[in-house]
Amino acid sequence: MTELFHYRQDREAYSAARVKALQALLIKKGVITDKTVDTVLDFFETKMGPFNGAKIVARAWVDPAFKERLLADTPAAIAELDLPEGMAGAEGEHMRAVANASDVHNLIICTLCSCYPWPVLGLPPYWYKDPTFRSRAAREPRAVLKEFGLPIPDGIEIKVWDSSAQIRWFVIPERPAGSEGMSEAELEAFVTPEAMMGVAVAKAA
């Protein structure tokens, strides 16, 4: 076992050295600059990702009128927020929000990952495109959600929404108990991608 560990560390160091060498060569040749990597990653780390969805949901939690507008005309409501460009544009324009309530739980499924609104929800997990997940979630959502650790009591209706090229759905989970009086920024931390897919609920940390 110890040997395996050494091997792993050597390999890490070797890979790190290879990237460093490659990056230095590319900078020397003027192909990239020392800012290139950060510029590219900035797109994934600050512009497009689940933090956008978290902002939308947190606003809906603190502002009931916004939540109503979000449900009535999702793109227009999203456009009210100061989110990076493109959120309400090319990819976000067909977005529709559905809200969980005390008597209804919503679950989003999707056949094609190209339909997944990841500028808002983040990149889909590996199982999301799995045909088994999709067909079982459509057929027996209550059983599937239970397997996700989310037993939904019989009295609560489960609605399943299939995202397509026309409409990309996302869930406004219920505001978690214990989050009373918290700021929007604090609330954002409770909104996970899974909660916006409906395979989890938002919990106050």
Added chain:
Amino acid sequence: MLTQFEHFAVTEMMGKADTPPRANGTLCFGSEWERCSFGIALSLAKSGYFEWDEFRDELISAIKDWEDAHPIDRSTWNYYDQFLTALEKAVVKAGIISPDEIREALTA
């Protein structure tokens, strides 16, 4: 329509053989060199030094080579090891850097 190259590039990989590791809706890097490899590859394709699909072909074949060489014990798997191998190949194939230059830079 996907108007952002970064958006398109990652969307293409979802659910495919070269799908990158991710956690909680975001790309998942185990270290700075992994993040760096990803950023360099995407930026070179975006600038047109090679096609993203060409790079992905290298990546898919690097993954297959690794899997063929490790049929049973896959505990040493690291996606970005294959990503880096593919990146080196793509850079050489595109004629940006020669294999000798890479060797020299590594031993320097």
